Amino acid sequence: MPPRVNFGNLESNIKFLNCTGVLNEGAKILEIGSGRGAFLHHLRTSGYDAVGVDINAQYIQEGAAIFGELPIRLIDGVDLPFDDSQFDIVMSFDLFEHIRDSDAHLREVSRVLKEGGIYLLQTPNQWTNFIFAILIRRRQYAEWHSEHCSLHNYWSAKKRFRKHDFDISFYDIPVVNDFFKKKLRRFAGPMALPLLRVFNPDNFPLFLRTNFYIKAQKQ
DSSP states (O other), X not given: OOOOSOSSOHHHHHHHHHHHTOOOTTOEEEEESOTTSXXXXXXXXXXXXXXXXXSOXXXXXXXXXXHOOOOEEEOOSSSOOSOTTOEEEEEEESOGGGOSOHHHHHHHHHHHEEEEEEEEXXXXXXXXXXXXXXIISOOOHHHHHHHSTTOBOHHHHHHHHHHTTEEEEEXXXXXXXXXXXXXXXXXXXXXXXXXXXHOOGGGSOGGGOSEEEEEEEEO
16 A cells, blocks of 8 residues: 555645745745655745755655655754754644654754744644544553643643744634545544534634644744
8 A cells, every 4th residue: 555645634734834924935944744745845846945854764765756856854853953043934744742842842943943933833732632532543542642742732832832932823724624534534434524514623713623723933
């Protein structure tokens, strides 16, 4: 079976990027956690100066087979091999929740960003992710907690980013699309569509959304 090209909701992630309006022709962009490179490929084919890093060598190799060689370096999201103030924009999708030392991560993001630079990210909501993983995906708590060691709720995310001198904004980005429905169907089976009719996450208030879309600007 061929590997999935992307792990996250690429359609919603691109919509978020477009909604922020932060991209400009000369922007230097870093994506942390590029995986197989679907989002980085989108950026580069759209004409942007973008590079990536990822911790998984196999994903980088698989991405090269899918998209051709992409500028993705094998590195984690804490010790970034870049000069200070090198990027206008840093991005990550479905990454922040996996980094055990989120303070160290944010210090590094701040270091490589220029003054006034922007960190764009998507990360699951701690409250709703717990419900999905335990009740719908039927995972053990210890397994879930080990994999998602840095989940935040709406208020703790604000506190964490402000601690590192970022101004933070949450974006209202719909996530219920074909990708989301297939993912829910994979874990909930025939319950999926009835669940969505009753509990559509796009209708939740921002603090209860399944996924947070955050723009954090360095001060």
